[in-house]
Structure formats: C-alpha cells, structure tokens
Amino acid sequence: MEQVRNDVRNIAIIAHVDHGKTTLVDQLLRQSGTFRENQVIQERVMDSNDLERERGITILSKNTAVRYKDTKINIIDTPGHADFGGEVERVLKMVNGVVLVVDAFEGPMPQTKFVLKKALELELPVISCINKVDRPGARPEKVMDEVLDLFIELDADEEQLECPFVYASAKNGIASLDMHKLGDNMEPLFETILEHIPAPKGNFDGPFQVLISTIDYDNYIGRIGVGKVERGSIKTNQEAIMVNEQNPELHKKVKITKLYEFEGLNRMEVDQAEVGSIVAIAGIEGIHIGDTVCNAEHPEALPFVKISQPTIAMTFSVNDSPFAGQEGKFVTSRQLRDRLFRELQTDVSIKIEETDSPDAFKVSGRGELHLSILIETMRREGYEFQVSKPEVLFEIIDGKKNEPMEIVTIDVPEEFMGTVIEKLGKRKAELINMTQSKGGYSRLEFSIPARGLIGYASEFMTDTKGNGILNTIFDGYAPYKGEIPTRSQGSLIAYETGESIAYGLFNAQERGTLFIGAGVKVYEGMIVGENARLGDIEVNVCKRKQLTNVRASGSDDALKLSPPKVLSLEQALEFIEEDELVEITPENTRIRKKILD
Ligand code: GTP
Secondary structure, X not given: OEEEOOOEEEEEEEEOOXXXXXXXXXXXXXXXXXXXXXXXXXXXXXXXOHHHHHHOOOOOOEEEEEEEOOEEEEXXXXXXXXXXXXXXXXXXXXXXXXXXXXXXXOOOOHHHHHHHHHHHHOOOOEEEEEEOXXXXXXXXXXXXXXXXXXXXXXXXXXXXXXXXXXXXXXXXOEEEOOOOOOOOOOHHHHHHHHHHOOOOEEEOOOOXXXXXXXXXXXXXXXXXXXXXXXXXXXXXXXXXXEEEOOOOOOEEEEEEXXXXXXXXXXXXXXXXXXXXXXXXXXXXXXXXXXXXXXXXXXOOOOOOXXXXXXXXXXXXXXXXXXXXXXXXXXXXXXXXXXXXXXXXXXXXXXXXXXXOOOOEEEEEEOOHHHHHHHHHHHHHHOEOEEEOOOEEOOEEEOOEEEEEEEEEEEEEEHHHHHHHHHHHHHOOOEEEEEEEOOOOEEEEEEEEEHHHHOOHHHHHHHHOOOOOEEXXXXXXXXXXXXXXXXXXXXXXXXXXXXXXXXXXXXXXXXXXXXXXXXXXXXXXXXXXXXXXOOOOEEHHHOOEEEOOOOOOOXXXXXXXXXXXXXXXXHHHHOOXXXXXXXXXXXXXXXXXXXXXX
C-alpha cells in the first residue's frame, strides 16, 4: 500500500562551486542541534577529505541528516565541478527536491545552470537560496531576477516557476524570506524545506528494493553502498539478492549484515529501514553503483542513470628517473597497481587498464581536473610515479570518429578578451555566445573539442593574470574536426563580399576550410560566414550573415599583420605572393559557390 513518510524529507543541495553549499549544510547541522557545545568544529565539517578542504571543492557527494522539529531531513551534498557531472544526476534520483544555492553577488554561473537543468528535467521542486547576502556588493534582488530568467530559459513549468526564494548568509547562520530583513537563524530555510519539498512516499509492504546511488569506503567496514529504500522495508540479517538492470548477469545472493541511516555526519546502525529512507549497507562484497539490493524472492532491478564515459586518459607508470624513490614510500608497480584498482571501488567514472608494460597503467577519467585530483591524492599518500600527457578518448560509431566536446564559459575583464578568443580559436573553439557580465567583465561561451582544452587552464591563468574564471561542462560527442593546428598554415586568401574584405588562411590540407588566422581582426559588422568563428570557418556551410559584436585581436608573425586590419585586395597582396592568393570571385571554386549560396 502506498504511504507517505511525513517524518522524512530527502533533499539535495546544488550550486556552482564556491557559492556556499558546504557552509550552508554546516549551518543546518549546527542549528539542528547536531553538535554538542564542547565538540571541536572544523571550519567546514562537510569536506572531510584534506585535499577537498585545501582546494575548497567537494569531490564526492556526502550524506548527512539533520533533525528539525519531528522531521528528519536527509541532505545530500553534490559535487560542484562539472567533471563529476554524472554524480549530480545520480544523487538527484534519491531526493524529492533541491535547494539551489546562488551567490548574491555573482549570480547564476555555468554550474548553476547545469545542475538546475538536471533538477528541472527530473521534475524536482526547487527552493532557491540566495546566499552570501552579507557580502559587500550583494545584489539579491537582481540575482533573484537572474535566477528566474534561468528557470525560463530552461523551460521550467508553471509549478517550478512558483519556487520559493530564501535569502541567507550561511556564514552568519541566518536566513529569511524577506531580502531586506534577515532573521536570527536558519529556521526560515528549515520551514521552507518542510513546506515545499514533498515527503517521500512508496509501498510500505511490498518486497523491499534499495537502489545503490553512491559508494562509500570505510577502513573498518570496507565498501558501503548508499541508496534509497524504494519499496518495502529492509532488515538486517536478511537474505537478499543483488541485481543490476544494465548487467543482467549480476544475480547474487547476499546477506544484509550491517545497515545504517545517517544522523548528522555519522552513520548510525539500525535494524530496519522503511521505504523513503536513505540507507547505507555494509558487508556486500562487490556492491556497485546502479545495483539494486532486493528481497530474495523478488529480484527486480531498478533502472538507473547511465554512467558517463571517460573522455581523457593518462598513463601512470613507475618512476624510472635516476632520482626515483626519493619522494615516495610506495614506488613499485605492484603498489601502484593496487592503489589504482582500489580507486575503482568508490569512483565509477574512472577506468583503469593494464598496458603492454607491467609498470604502466592507463587511467581514464572525466576530464583533466578529475585525473589531476587523483594524481595529487596519490602523491600525498606517498605514491611516487610519473604520468603521461593527457590524451583524449574518441568514440567510434559505425567507423566514424566522434570527439568529446566541452562547453567552456569564461568570465574575463575586457582587456583580456582578445587574447582568450585568439588562443581558444587556435584550439578549435567556436564562440557561441558573448555577453556583458558585471563589473567590466565579459562572458564568453565556446564549444570546443575536449582535446583543445588540454593544458589550457594554466595558459588561461597566465593570459588573464589570474583575473579570469573558466568553467567547462561536458557536452556530448561531435564528429571529429581534424587536427588542432599548432601553427598557421596555408596561404593567405582574400575575398570580396561586396561590403568589406575578409581574409584568412586557406589550409591546403583541408579543402574547403578557411582559417581566419591569428592576427586577423573580425570587426563589428564585418561580413563573414555563418559558422565563422575566430579560428576557422567551415566555408562549405557558409551563408552571408552579419556577426556583430565579435572581436579578436592578436598578432601572427607569419602574417606580419600587426595591428590587424581589414584589407583591400591590393593591401593583401603586400603580404603574399600573387600566385598564392586565392581570390574568391563568382567564377572561382567551390568555396565561392558556397559563400554565395
Ligand atoms: P564546493 O564545495 O567547492 O562546491 O563549494 P561550496 O559551494 O560548498 O562553497 P563553500 O561552502 O566552500 O563556500 C565557499 C566560500 O564562500 C568559503 O570561503 C565560504 O566561507 C564563503 N561563504 C559561504 N557562505 C557565505 C556567506 O553567506 N557569506 C559570505 N560572505 N561568504 C560565504
């Protein structure tokens, strides 16, 4: 029989990196009376892992629970970085609503959009929490509008648009429904959660099913599967069956020896848990994300979010330099291998493969950041090894090569815009959007093959003197676009469009592709192809179209066009030999035809 668990709420906290998710959960924990007076409280209790604390980012989702009045609120903290995007979707499957935290100064950021989109797609009710209202320059009213605009952009339905707004200073532990008058504590947020997030409901009496959504690891009890009881009630010392929808072969008899629910930051052992509860199950060897633990007589697997495929690989190998063994205590290939394979227990987006050499392992993950965190964690643990340059993993479908794409969102002061556009252009990025953001910053959005981003983050930091913000989000696969040119090649061409002259580099190796090389400035109002991007133009899909507000600058020694300018044909001839020039005339080539089409 379907019943409602009025004593429980399951929520996820979603936000862009640094908007204050962890601080907010800390406050809810503190104020729900979870902490005793004399308990030592670390500054941010949620991020237990040292590396997380140092980098200030949440890597794996954490479960916690607070009590407010008679209700237990299970809170799932979600990772803030897009490389771990699959995890966000999985934890959202466990909850009945989300609290979207948005910085009252910064407003919605790329990750805000990404996580909100996921929540809306799953039809979850959203509470928007405008945080950091104490910040100098906070603009809660504007940010509220921006959040609503985002809801509209993401096609939120009427009900979702009615979402309540709570204003908070998580740092000071206060919240309010009125942006002009802050309260004394977090009660307004607790109350809003109780009121707007539906209680979980389900069949109390049916054969039990628990869908495993995350994996924890504990040195004492080993591997722990965490998930929601989707039906019935689970008890300890019960025979059960573990099944998996995507892996029909998995049909394993198991015994529930230890069962936990969350209380504060701890796991508390329980004998039984009902539908709607979030539980941790220990003692099942090989338990995996996506498995369903169910009643032994009714082995029915629940459907589950597909795990995203890795996009970047690196080879980890034993250090063979003359200085090997000086920094780490674990140096052998056996130690390296064991450590890497252990990582598979908690991180489902990682893949480890043996290679031809017993000293080297191919490690694939969800992006450069994902792998760099693993590398750093292992180095801190005392593992000494070397890593190769990252390599992008292509997807081959019907013999065609597809490459992983990323959406890059960049906020930069205007003075650095030219350099960023130029550099990314060379890396095959396509500028897809450009808007003015606050404080003299511009926001640029690019679509770029993942391999174009390799090594870019540090270049970006240097180019923007540390003033830029860069975010990337995995954007599926697209047909392979050819090699990323390392330098300009081909010869200069010029063509008249009737209103102005555009010019670029014609790459002889890729017929039909016109590169607008570095050093070329595309002026406002200049006529270029529809798909023109700073970097290249696919001439074969060109249509006449005016791109406004597109600017690029830079210099290219090969062209000696500095400062860049729009050239007449005669001027273009000063830079190239006449026989190198491909002039696009009505009689000329397929390129011309496509431009005129
Ligand atoms: P990730 O774990 O990386 O996803 O970040 P997060 O969203 O959990 O952010 P976190 O709680 O770590 O906060 C980021 C920074 O913002 C920290 O330096 C906090 O002290 C600060 N912060 C959080 N809440 C507030 C607030 O209400 N006011 C002010 N002024 N600062 C805050």
